[in-house]
Amino acid sequence: MPEKNNNALDELFVQEPEISKEIxxxxxxxxxxxxxxxxxxxxxxxxxxxxxxxxxxxLLSKKVLKLKINLEEETTGADIISLTGLARGTVYxxxxxxxKDRLVASKEGKYWVPNYSISNVxxxxxx
Numbered sequence: 001m002p003e004k005n006n007n008a009l010d011e012l013f014v015q016e017p018e019i020s021k022e023i024x025x026x027x028x029x030x031x032x033x034x035x036x037x038x039x040x041x042x043x044x045x046x047x048x049x050x051x052x053x054x055x056x057x058x059l060l061s062k063k064v065l066k067l068k069i070n071l072e073e074e075t076t077g078a079d080i081i082s083l084t085g086l087a088r089g090t091v092y093x094x095x096x097x098x099x100k101d102r103l104v105a106s107k108e109g110k111y112w113v114p115n116y117s118i119s120n121v122x123x124x125x126x127x
Contacts, residue, residue, distance in 0.1 A: 019115050023122050024064055031057050034064060038071045040083055051094045054084045056121055059104060059113045074110035 031046040040061045046054060058080050066073035081091050095111055098104035103117045103124070113121060 019063070019067065019118065021067070023118055024060060027060055027122060027125055028057060028064065032061050034061060034068075036069060038065050038069060040065075042083070051084075051086055051090050052098065053125065054086060055080055055091065055094050055098065056103065056113065056124070058083050059111060060118075060121065063113055074107070074112045076110055080111075 031043055031049065033041045033043065035041070040058065042057075046057065049057065059075065062071070062073050062075050065071040077088070077091050077095055080086070080095075081088055084091070086094075095104060095106070099106055099111075103113065103121055104111050105114045105117075106112075
């Protein structure tokens with residue numbers, strides 16, 4: 001009897017969601033270009049985005065660079081400031097808001113978009 005209950009509970013366990021490379025491409029292609037050296041180049045359309053979306057685009061770009069050339073995905077607020085040109089007083093509150101909304105995670109001052117959040121980020125850009 002206990003064996004059957006354990007098997008029933010197995011249905012609750014899943015692997016971390018697989019990353020949809022197509023979603024990442026669709027979100028990024030209009031706003032950035034990436035280099036094999038790990039650089040992120042913003043396109044003119046990037047500057048028309050809200051601060052929240054600019055931060056997400058940079059974090060998603062870092063995720064792609066991790067997938068393609070194995071660079072560190074997690075990044076600091078200072079890196080985001082450098083890449084976006086946004087003010088410190090904009091970037092850090094934006095990161096806190098994104099974290100509160102569970103679109104971004106952080107640890108020891110570094111930020112990233114968890115795989116489970118990508119579909120929610122897509123919704124933010126769609127809606």
